Amino acid sequence: MSDTSEKLQEQEVMNLDFTEVAQSLHEPNSSQVTNNIEPEDHSQTSCTAKRYKLDKNIEASTSIVTLHSIHTSGTKESNDIDSEEETIEQIDNGISEPLHDTAILIMSVVLKDIDHALYNFILSDKRALKYILSGKVLNLETEMTDYQKDNPYDLKEIDEIVDHVIIFGVRFYLVKWKNWSKGFCTWECFNDICNSQHLLGDNVKDKTNDSKQLRKIDGMHIILSRRFVSKMFNLFRTEDGLALPTISIEDLSGLFDNINIGCEMRQMAFKRNLDSYLGVISLNCFQYIQSNELKQWEITINVLSNSYNIKVENNMDLEGPPDTIVYATKYIYGKNVNISNDLVIGCECTDNCKNSTKCCNERVGYSRLYDSNKCIIVDPGYPIFECNKNCKCNTDCYNRVVQLGSTVRISIYKTEKCGWGVKASEYIEKGRFIALYTGKIITIEESKTRLKENASLSEYMWNLDFDDKHNYEYIIDGSKYANFTRFINHSCNSNLNVYTVRINCLDKTLPELALFASKNILTGEQLTVNYFFGSNKNKIGKKTGIRCLCNEKNCQGYYF
Numbered sequence: 001m002s003d004t005s006e007k008l009q010e011q012e013v014m015n016l017d018f019t020e021v022a023q024s025l026h027e028p029n030s031s032q033v034t035n036n037i038e039p040e041d042h043s044q045t046s047c048t049a050k051r052y053k054l055d056k057n058i059e060a061s062t063s064i065v066t067l068h069s070i071h072t073s074g075t076k077e078s079n080d081i082d083s084e085e086e087t088i089e090q091i092d093n094g095i096s097e098p099l100h101d102t103a104i105l106i107m108s109v110v111l112k113d114i115d116h117a118l119y120n121f122i123l124s125d126k127r128a129l130k131y132i133l134s135g136k137v138l139n140l141e142t143e144m145t146d147y148q149k150d151n152p153y154d155l156k157e158i159d160e161i162v163d164h165v166i167i168f169g170v171r172f173y174l175v176k177w178k179n180w181s182k183g184f185c186t187w188e189c190f191n192d193i194c195n196s197q198h199l200l201g202d203n204v205k206d207k208t209n210d211s212k213q214l215r216k217i218d219g220m221h222i223i224l225s226r227r228f229v230s231k232m233f234n235l236f237r238t239e240d241g242l243a244l245p246t247i248s249i250e251d252l253s254g255l256f257d258n259i260n261i262g263c264e265m266r267q268m269a270f271k272r273n274l275d276s277y278l279g280v281i282s283l284n285c286f287q288y289i290q291s292n293e294l295k296q297w298e299i300t301i302n303v304l305s306n307s308y309n310i311k312v313e314n315n316m317d318l319e320g321p322p323d324t325i326v327y328a329t330k331y332i333y334g335k336n337v338n339i340s341n342d343l344v345i346g347c348e349c350t351d352n353c354k355n356s357t358k359c360c361n362e363r364v365g366y367s368r369l370y371d372s373n374k375c376i377i378v379d380p381g382y383p384i385f386e387c388n389k390n391c392k393c394n395t396d397c398y399n400r401v402v403q404l405g406s407t408v409r410i411s412i413y414k415t416e417k418c419g420w421g422v423k424a425s426e427y428i429e430k431g432r433f434i435a436l437y438t439g440k441i442i443t444i445e446e447s448k449t450r451l452k453e454n455a456s457l458s459e460y461m462w463n464l465d466f467d468d469k470h471n472y473e474y475i476i477d478g479s480k481y482a483n484f485t486r487f488i489n490h491s492c493n494s495n496l497n498v499y500t501v502r503i504n505c506l507d508k509t510l511p512e513l514a515l516f517a518s519k520n521i522l523t524g525e526q527l528t529v530n531y532f533f534g535s536n537k538n539k540i541g542k543k544t545g546i547r548c549l550c551n552e553k554n555c556q557g558y559y560f
């Protein structure tokens with residue numbers, strides 16, 4: 001190869017830039033979202049890599065480890081590839097224990113279902129396999145980059161160290177992050193966590209000091225750190241989701257063609273790019289699985305809710321659906337909950353309760369509840385008595401709203417800082433019924449026992465003391481059994497109010513809790529409730545609780 005063509009190729013490698021690609025994604029005139037990396041004309045050279053330089057931060061924050069076999073007795077490197085078939089078989093058979101974050105696992109899962117050209121290419125191209133199976137630890141930075149220094153992991157965010165392995169002398173931890181489901185544990189390098197935190201807390205130390213034997217890991221593992229994932233999401237997030245740059249087989253093939261050609265610097269640059277490309281491909285793979293899982297859960301909860309109003313989306317990270325909850329559209333009654341069977345008396349209205357002064361709510365001494373659009377017109381704190389099974393009216397009645405179920409279009413989505421949240425997928429008029437807060441009804445005693453075991457459950461518990469602060473018996477616990485309202489976050493300037501509702505059960509101690517819009521809510525706006533609604537407001541502002549991230553002007557700073 002001539003010096004000139006080598007120089008040209010070097011320039012091409014140095015010009016690969018994901019940040020540029022990401023910027024063009026967000027430019028108003030960018031006509032394409034997913035396929036906006038068009039290769040330059042490479043006819044002058046043999047290199048088919050595109051003209052974009054990978055962002056330095058991305059490279060540095062990506063820990064890509066490729067390996068073949070690690071056994072308890074040590075490591076076994078495999079550089080010999082006799083035949084493609086044999087190697088593919090080796091990999092497939094090598095998955096003894098599925099790990100969520102292993103690229104090879106994903107590849108076999110994906111490959112079974114779809115014909116994905118890139119993965120097929122990786123698994124069928126001899127050079128690709130040789131590279132991947134060469135058993136090298138690639139791009140492992142022990143020094144933190146400026147980006148990492150500015151964005152340290154917060155030790156408080158670590159919920160649990162689920163597992164750890166040592167790969168070629170480098171210790172990796174499988175981290176379960178707080179407020180992230182187990183489906184999105186990420187492998188993080190010891191130095192990374194340690195450096196970021198300066199000191200590992202006792203909590204983490206204890207969990208990692210056990211003398212667990214090294215688990216046998218076979219196959220190829222591409223490890224994506226959470227930082228890499230966040231960085232990529234920040235770069236490639238669009239309103240419609242993550243639009244990762246398209247990588248063609250020619251790109252990959254071009255990099256493989258060139259990794260062993262030219263001076264050392266040039267080879268290293270190509271390898272770095274190749275690693276980042278593998279990272280993106282892997283991310284793409286995770287995302288494919290994630291979107292399938294989100295869709296599946298979305299269908300399930302819509303079927304259970306008998307509606308098509310709920311969307312589930314995650315444009316923030318790779319976490320799959322928050323499916324650790326059991327979707328419950330009604331109360332589930334726990335042990336020792338006694339429901340009194342007081343007879344409900346029906347109304348005799350003949351005008352579908354439009355103008356009657358003797359309808360269910362009026363009869364117990366209160367005024368009209370809903371306007372002609374079925375929006376609530378009474379202040380929060382007002383108990384609601386809707387028409388019931390013994391009333392003469394039909395379902396068109398003006399006093400039947402909550403019992404007809406939720407009709408608002410909403411989206412369960414991943415917020416930037418507060419985990420999952422709920423936002424409006426349509427304009428919601430002030431006073432409109434949103435949904436019932438469902439969950440398991442438990443006694444006060446049981447709630448105390450549960451809270452002793454796990455104090456954070458209090459955030460999912462509502463005391464049924466709205467009508468009577470002193471004589472209440474039960475609590476709704478939405479931590480396990482719940483509907484979408486369980487994902488509604490707290491705000492000091494909330495847009496929802498809570499009301500107690502009685503329909504076919506007049507038991508004083510067991511009202512249902514209904515959420516209504518307290519203001520007009522725009523499409524895309526997050527639905528929020530004040531977690532202290534109806535309780536002693538002095539609690540707010542006690543600087544002992546959880547830091548509130550609602551970002552409102554009147555934010556109290558802390559809650560709980």
Ligand SMILES: C[S@@+](CC[C@H](N)C(=O)[O-])C[C@H]1O[C@@H](n2cnc3c(N)ncnc32)[C@H](O)[C@@H]1O
Nearest residue numbers: 418419420459486487488489490547548549550
């Ligand atoms: C009832 S849950 C709401 C759903 C929750 N975001 C999730 O992902 O499951 C309460 C939790 O949401 C988060 N959260 C809700 N509102 C918040 C706020 N204003 N500031 C900070 N965190 C909040 C906290 O992590 C809290 O533990």
